[in-house]
Amino acid sequence: MTDSYPGTPNGDYAPAPNGKANGSLPSQAPSTTGVSNVVRKKLMGYVGFANLPNQVHRKSVRKGFQFTAMVVGESGLGKSTLINTLFNTKLYPGKEVPAPSAERPKTVAIESISADIEENGVRLRLTVVDTPGFGDFVNNDDSWKPIVENIEARFDAYLEQENRVNRLKIVDNRVHACLYFIQPTGHSLKPIDIEFMRRLHTKVNLIPVIAKADTMTEEEIRDFKARILSDIAYHNIHIYEAPTYENEDEEALAEAEEIASKIPFAIVGSDNVVDTPDGRQVRGRAYPWGVIEVDNEDHCDFVKLRQMLIRTYMEELREHTNSVLYENWRSGKLLGMGIAQDPSVFQEINPAVRSQEERTLHEAKLAKMEAEMKLVFQQKVQEKESKLKQSEEELYARHREMKDALEKQRAELEDKKRRIESGRPLTPDQKNTKKKGFLRT
Ligand SMILES: Nc1nc2c(ncn2[C@@H]2O[C@H](COP(=O)(O)OP(=O)(O)OP(=O)(O)O)[C@@H](O)[C@H]2O)c(=O)[nH]1
Ligand SMILES: [Mg+2]
CATH class of the missing domain: 3.40.50.300 (P-loop containing nucleotide triphosphate hydrolases)
Structure with missing residues (x-):
């Protein structure tokens, strides 16, 4: 064993033509x-x-x-x-x-x-x-x-x-x-x-x-x-x-x-x-x-x-x-x-395995959060949907009411028309009040 490490400059070595190494000191x-x-x-x-x-x-x-x-x-x-x-x-x-x-x-x-x-x-x-x-x-x-x-x-x-x-x-x-x-x-x-x-x-x-x-x-x-x-x-x-x-x-x-x-x-x-x-x-x-x-x-x-x-x-x-x-x-x-x-x-502790484990955990957490968010979203959508449905029904009910009212008026008007056509005169007063009544509704 030796403690001396000769500092050989880099890349200066050229093999001797006889193939023997320069300066080798076998011991x-x-x-x-x-x-x-x-x-x-x-x-x-x-x-x-x-x-x-x-x-x-x-x-x-x-x-x-x-x-x-x-x-x-x-x-x-x-x-x-x-x-x-x-x-x-x-x-x-x-x-x-x-x-x-x-x-x-x-x-x-x-x-x-x-x-x-x-x-x-x-x-x-x-x-x-x-x-x-x-x-x-x-x-x-x-x-x-x-x-x-x-x-x-x-x-x-x-x-x-x-x-x-x-x-x-x-x-x-x-x-x-x-x-x-x-x-x-x-x-x-x-x-x-x-x-x-x-x-x-x-x-x-x-x-x-x-x-x-x-x-x-x-x-x-x-x-x-x-x-x-x-x-x-x-x-x-x-x-x-x-x-x-x-x-x-x-x-x-x-x-x-x-x-x-x-x-x-x-x-x-x-x-x-x-x-x-x-x-x-x-x-x-x-x-x-x-x-x-x-x-x-x-x-x-x-x-x-x-x-x-x-x-x-x-x-x-x-x-x-x-x-x-x-x-x-x-x-x-x-x-x-x-x-x-x-x-x-x-x-x-294998760092690769460890980081894989951490990643799996993190992914599971993310998936859970995503599922929760989805649930909340669905609930909100459902609420909105039921509200919309309700107002739709209300609208529909009003629409039916109005339609009924109109139907009724039309029937009355037709009745009047028939009476006029059949020669039964209507009193001007009656006509006016009727007209006024119609406009009012
Ligand atoms: N063609 C060819 N011959 C080689 C090569 N390397 C070594 N030889 C020749 O093969 C012979 C045996 O080489 P050694 O280096 O003594 O082989 P070894 O594996 O040390 O042999 P043992 O000490 O018996 O285990 C010599 O004549 C070498 O010149 C090579 O890469 N190609
Ligand atoms: Mg040998």
Whole structure:
């Protein structure tokens, strides 16, 4: 372990033509779980973890960040190569006499490589745990065991620190992300993959990757990705799903969608610098028909994977490890020891669920108010209606009265007319009074 974090200026790193990293200082450091190689250097170019303070509060920034990823998968899929690609270094320089083919030796024990890196004043200790590949034995049944034990040992170490009186200097060596390497077969997942992922998914954030993606065509990769995802869903395996927040800005949403759409990441690893036909020097793999570039997003998903781990979701991965995976493991362990805890105390309040509950309550209240208002309105309408009906009836009654009166007058007049016509004279007086009477009514 080291406390010095060399301040490397941003973006000044250029890989040496021989592919070896500049200024890497491999040194051995004690570790509970295996060998730890520490390199103090910078990742290739700008990766953007200086963005982290926007995601977390001050405390973590002061302490610096600790982030641990693990690679798991069958032997020979390029796990060690990917770690070197990530750190832009040779992992085991001079450790063994290079074979004539200069092939990377098989990883035989769980090892970790760390780098203390700094970007814009933000410090990060990045550790990647390399595991020996499995699948070489006739019986591979228990090959997941040492890996799961390693993950649990890291939980144990954390729990032990939490139980200490002085909890200020807790070192978080828990595995925050586990890259699971899938052989680029183009078929479905193998039973051993399913077994492994099942053992791992409750303990780590599982991120599946397609190894050696340069061996497949674009179309094959697309189909293979879809098949892997449906296999994973069918077997109820939980891979890490990046959360999306409602009120995020468009750019962040687009980035989250872009990353999510690439899972499982199709990756290519290489720690060699090769010449492209157009004269550039790139990290990649040279073939008779061309060069595949590791850092070219059109060629593979390596850049997106690194972006997910280090820029976009590092804090989410740490948070999920701490509050879900570790908590589940911890309460399971305590239960196993006969210590039951009151779950209500530890019940997590999920803000999304909480706000949904509040919304439902509010909606119910609104609905009730609306119903009441409707009732009042109906009552008022009814009152008005009955009043109107009453006055209508009154009017109708008056109308009938008047009609009757008129009818009566008409009958009288007709009677008079008949009398006049029949020659019975009417006295002027009689006529006048009649007329007056008529006008008066
Ligand atoms: N085509 C291709 N070959 C690769 C890639 N990554 C690594 N290799 C090669 O695959 C071989 C095995 O690579 P390693 O990185 O040692 O594989 P590993 O997964 O660490 O293997 P174990 O340590 O046995 O588990 C080496 O010859 C690498 O050069 C890749 O992306 N594409
Ligand atoms: Mg290896």
